Amino acid sequence: MKAQSHFYACIMAGGGGERFWPMSRAGTPKHLLKLIADRTLLEETVRRLDGVVPASNILILTNESQLSGVRAAIPFLSSAQIVAEPARRDTAPAAALATALARSRDPRAVVALLPADHFIKDQPRFASQLLAAFAWADENPSLLTLAVKPTNPDPGFGYLELGEKIPGTTKGDVFRRVKRFVEKPDVATARRYLRTGRYAWNAGMFVWRADVFLAEAESNAPELAAFVRDFPAGNPKAYLRARFAALPRLSVDYAIMEKAGKVATLMARFDWDDVGLWTALPAHLSSDSSGNSVRGPVVAVDATGNIAVSNGRVIALCGVRDLVVVETPDAILVCHRDAVQTIKKLHPHLPKAVL
Numbered sequence: 001m002k003a004q005s006h007f008y009a010c011i012m013a014g015g016g017g018e019r020f021w022p023m024s025r026a027g028t029p030k031h032l033l034k035l036i037a038d039r040t041l042l043e044e045t046v047r048r049l050d051g052v053v054p055a056s057n058i059l060i061l062t063n064e065s066q067l068s069g070v071r072a073a074i075p076f077l078s079s080a081q082i083v084a085e086p087a088r089r090d091t092a093p094a095a096a097l098a099t100a101l102a103r104s105r106d107p108r109a110v111v112a113l114l115p116a117d118h119f120i121k122d123q124p125r126f127a128s129q130l131l132a133a134f135a136w137a138d139e140n141p142s143l144l145t146l147a148v149k150p151t152n153p154d155p156g157f158g159y160l161e162l163g164e165k166i167p168g169t170t171k172g173d174v175f176r177r178v179k180r181f182v183e184k185p186d187v188a189t190a191r192r193y194l195r196t197g198r199y200a201w202n203a204g205m206f207v208w209r210a211d212v213f214l215a216e217a218e219s220n221a222p223e224l225a226a227f228v229r230d231f232p233a234g235n236p237k238a239y240l241r242a243r244f245a246a247l248p249r250l251s252v253d254y255a256i257m258e259k260a261g262k263v264a265t266l267m268a269r270f271d272w273d274d275v276g277l278w279t280a281l282p283a284h285l286s287s288d289s290s291g292n293s294v295r296g297p298v299v300a301v302d303a304t305g306n307i308a309v310s311n312g313r314v315i316a317l318c319g320v321r322d323l324v325v326v327e328t329p330d331a332i333l334v335c336h337r338d339a340v341q342t343i344k345k346l347h348p349h350l351p352k353a354v355l
Contacts, residue, residue, distance in 0.1 A: 006108045007053045007134045010098030013042050013070055013116035014063045014085060018344035019277055022331035023311070026355060031116035032069045035275060035309075036284045040073045042116045052127050052134070053112070059101055060116075061085060061094050083236070087245035092255035095206070096217065096224040096247065097240075100231035103210040110138045111213070113206045113252070115274075119284065122270040132173045133207045133266050142262035143216065144207040145178065147200035148272045153190035156276060158183060158202040158253065160265055178263040181253050200265070203272060206252065213256070220259040223248055277340045278307055278324045292317065296327075307337065330354055 017030025024030050031042040039047070042060075049058055060082045062070045067084045074082075083101065085094070095113055102109035112130060120126050129146075137144045147160050163177030181202065185193065193199035210228075217225035227247060232239050248255070257263060273280055282293040292300045296310030303317035308325045315325055324340055326333040331354045335343065347355060 003051060003053050003131070004110075004134070004138075005054060005057075006106045006110060006138075007112075008057045008059065008098075008102035008105075008109050009049050009053045009112045009114060010059045010061060010094075010101065011042070011045055011114050011116045012091065012094050012098075013060050014066060014088070014094070015115075015117065017117065018347055019340065021343055021346065021350075022326055022328045022333050022354060023309070027065055027069050029066065029117075030275070032066070032073055035281065036119055041119060041275065042070065042073050044119065045114060045116050046074055046077070048120060048123050048126055049130075050123075050127070052130050056081070057102075057105075059083060059098065061097060063088060083240075085244060086240050089244070089247055090249050091204075091252040092221065092224060092250040093227075093244065093247040095213070095252040095256065096221075096227050097244070099208075099210050099213045100228040101236070103214070103228065104231050104233050104236075107210070109210040110134050111208060111210055115204050117275060118203070119273045119275050120270055125270040128171075129173060129266060129269060130207075132171070136175060136264075136266070137207045137209055137212075140262075140264070141209070141212050141215075142264050143212060143257060143260050144175075145257065145263065145265045146203045146205040146207075146268055147176075147265040148203045148268045150190075150194055150199065150201050153187055153194050154201070155184055155187050155190050157274075158204075159185065159190070159193055159199045160202050162198050162200060162265065166264060172269065174267045175264050176267065178265050181258045200267065202253070203268065203274075206257070216256055216260045219261075221248070221250075221255045224255065278309075278326070278343075279337055279340050281307055281309070305337070 013031050015029055017024040020030050023033050032040050034040055062084055064084045098113050099111050102111045133144055159182040161179040163179045166175040214228050285293040287293045291305045294308045297314045298308040300317040302319045304321040306317050306323045308315045310327045313327050315327055322337045324335050
């Protein structure tokens with residue numbers, strides 16, 4: 001299976017990533033950080049598309065405040081492939097913009113909408129499955145999402161209730177119908193989902209033909225449909241300034257996917273991590289015999305279970321346990337591992353200079 005000229009990948013690179021302060025800032029959010037590897041999460045995402053879509057068919061959706069940082073992170077893409085949304089919206093307007101951009105170039109376009117800040121090690125298997133998703137969506141009038149088998153009852157993810165298998169799948173790829181989308185559940189409900197074996201995590205990765213998305217938008221989100229239908233060929237800057245800010249601030253799940261007539265899912269066989277919190281890092285960083293996960297110059301004595309990330313200065317841990325310590329040139333974070341979910345509560349109390 002090979003990349004086709006009408007396959008497009010649109011990467012959403014406009015999020016804030018407040019939970020990764022003090023490294024994440026307004027102009028350098030999570031996807032522009034080198035949290036795990038020597039490349040930013042955004043560059044990792046782009047590199048994973050090698051051989052899946054033509055390089056010229058990779059489009060990045062960002063915003064004005066992050067535009068320079070995105071260009072610096074992926075200088076090998078042309079400036080025309082990086083589109084700045086003129087107003088902050090949600091994933092439904094981003095999906096409409098992605099579809100409109102691809103459709104304006106090729107009416108037969110099949111579009112993958114992907115987050116910029118997830119981490120996947122197994123690039124060959126990811127590439128193979130994304131190609132399978134493109135091929136399936138190209139032949140079927142259905143929206144497609146990628147699903148991840150849950151490893152724990154995580155209440156931080158949306159879930160998919162899975163329906164029957166779709167016949168005709170090949171090479172181990174399993175496509176299933178989606179019965180419904182489920183908002184983030186409480187832990188007890190998530191445990192029940194895992195026991196049934198009928199639920200999967202919604203990975204926030206979607207594939208559809210442009211005409212299929214447009215038809216669903218016509219039925220369920222007419223403002224998005226009009227935006228896609230009226231989208232001009234050529235440079236869209238003036239059109240975006242005139243029309244984008246008026247689009248509804250809705251998630252693509254709520255605006256389109258939950259209401260669509262036909263939705264299928266492909267079960268991921270690759271590793272996947274949304275890297276949502278500092279506590280995700282130990283799975284990807286080396287740990288010492290005391291369970292300390294570190295990046296950069298860190299010294300630990302009688303210290304256990306800490307996460308320490310230095311961006312220059314030495315971090316010295318002595319007699320402490322279960323802390324997250326992150327050093328940057330102008331700010332230092334110290335919090336308990338159990339408190340990482342609440343880091344963004346610090347933001348109203350921090351000086352603007354470090355936001």
